[in-house]
Amino acid sequence: MRAPTIYDLAEKAGVSIATVSRALNAKAGLSAETRDRVLAVADELGYVPNGTARGLSYGATETIGVVVATRSTNAALAEEHESLLFVDAVIRGAERSAQRIGFALLLASIRPRSGWEAAKRMVGRTDGLVVVDRAVSEEAMAWIAARHPVVALAWDSPKGDELVVRIDNVGGMSRLVEHLVVEHGYTEIGVVRGPESSPDATARWQTVEQCATKLGARIVGTWVGDFSAASGERIARTIGRSTAPMPRALMCMNDQMAVGVLNVLTAREIAVPEEVAVTGFDDIIVSRYLRPGLTTVRQPAEELGATAVSSLYEVARGTALAVREMVLPTEVVVRSSCGCASTPVLEAPHSETDLGVGRPRREGAGADAAPAPDDLAEMAG
Amino acid sequence: MRAPTIYDLAEKAGVSIATVSRALNAKAGLSAETRDRVLAVADELGYVPNGTARGLSYGATETIGVVVATRSTNAALAEEHESLLFVDAVIRGAERSAQRIGFALLLASIRPRSGWEAAKRMVGRTDGLVVVDRAVSEEAMAWIAARHPVVALAWDSPKGDELVVRIDNVGGMSRLVEHLVVEHGYTEIGVVRGPESSPDATARWQTVEQCATKLGARIVGTWVGDFSAASGERIARTIGRSTAPMPRALMCMNDQMAVGVLNVLTAREIAVPEEVAVTGFDDIIVSRYLRPGLTTVRQPAEELGATAVSSLYEVARGTALAVREMVLPTEVVVRSSCGCASTPVLEAPHSETDLGVGRPRREGAGADAAPAPDDLAEMAG
């Protein structure tokens, strides 16, 4: 039982395939009567348009590809775990954006060293590509960008033809440093750094260094981790064993490492934030369930995906983009691990995604916070 | 600068397009010399095959569609938040499986009441569909399944041509009840139920009822929530206000509601598990960061996605499937909210996805637990 095609519809409705096509696509120049007749037949036969044929003929697929690095799921390599959540959020945002413009999302994960075959295949099947999480090499990126619209996420500034959407590491981190140094008066700061290979890690670390010294604080030590909670734990132990005095504040370049640090400190009964303040970066979901709640910088992962897709849409439509690099704002989220008063139970949901437990939310320092949705009011009690 | 096609390659290599196609697809019946020449030209021109054309000609897209319900992101409608994580996990599993078989994933979210247009479009662009989270109505499901391979997730048993992949609600929940009643000796059980419309919620609740009475415990009350943390809070407050004595154990039909319940109980200084034991279902990530850690039933979300995709692959290849309904095992995860001794800092990662903080994990009652990966050993300390 072959799926019906426009030929079948045309025959049954007694018209030509051109007319069928026009009716299905609501083109002008058709009498209402003819259109309705065709549509009725389509309904009757359960017609579903063949997307490949349409794409081929139309010259565009109305599809955006999302390329992510394969996240080895077998892994005790825990570092991937939260980055995985980051990727999920990006995909979610991309999907939201795609839906709005009537596009579909083609998802492919590619193994880090697998060559570009998978990426190439994506090029031939989409109108544009979003590359997340450094899923392809710089070389591959250049190759692809030379012949296909591409948006890179968490990438350096564009070198080739690719567009870049990034978050404002500098702004968020500098406000966080300011909070620690100016509001809390911490002057001895330790930094748990990320991998050298990550542009995000580098940007954040450099910002800490510059801001701290500018504000009169001192970097009393840095330790290099790999963004994993395990590396945070390891570093916290190293610091604990050391004879040097503890830094007054430990700034971690992402939340996962902060989680690891917090675990070790808590286990050793070193009071956070009384003895050591701890901060993170990203605002992963877990951060607000920790005790003490982790003060961090929120990274708008969904917006990254959404922005990437809508930029590609503009490019596909031929719109000339004003900028080749978009920087999305970040926001400091103050909880208690920095030394601010702790929130009683759980804070309220932040703007878009949360468990929705009703308590007004503490606002991020120096950043606009969305007003709590009205319907949360009735839950407060 | 039009993208090069096989015609361009054929001309440049001095062969016919058929030969080019054969070379690119590594078909037999070509001399190595010819093949290499074509491949060299392809490389030189930066050729990328057009996926739509290939799909049209080949008669299959090598793509699996994943249809999810649009998750309103503006929402204080918090119930969606964790289900959103569930969907992410399913997508991840599906992607993993798709990659293995060389398929791509086409992702589309459809608004609950938007008609099936989006779903129809997916039918015409894929070789099979995975429907997650009741994204389409029963009616639409029947329609689609009649003409396209479909796997439904979290669905009732198949009524039409669709395949169903579900989790073993009954097995997991009955083991959990057994744990509470037999091992802990709780006889007065309260149940925080889920929405009537959810087959999962219904199956879990019925299991609790049957098992509990069979084991000699008593259901002292039930409250209907909507799977959201907020509804859990609301219910916990209701219970608190009531003059009736507290149940000894509160079984929540999902983790989110358990989170809400825990929050309220903790805030009111009602000791968990000493006064009231609390359990959940799903094992969302947050559950293990709560204090006390939430005893729950792990639901293999990634496996759901992976199984769905590989089943569709079998169908696409023409393999006759032995069963139309697959039930994936669940596993009780014992933490401390049930009254078992609490784990010191954080438990170790469970099998596939975790932060990887190193401590051997408590094993689920009556279920196999994957051995802790070796390289975690060195972190212990």
Add this chain to the structure above:
DNA sequence: CGCTTACTGGTAAGCGCTTACGGCGGGGCG
């Protein structure tokens, strides 16, 4: 030495759809 056989590679027919173009009636206009 002629004929079969195995190998290579070319020819052409689609796959299902969009769309440029042209034809055919009928109403408005000169």
Add this chain to the structure above:
DNA sequence: CGCCCCGCCGTAAGCGCTTACCAGTAAGCG
């Protein structure tokens, strides 16, 4: 009353690729 224009619809030419079928060549065989 004839002409033009316009609304409606059919004809046909692709979109880029796969593949059935066939042709040509060289090697193998009696």
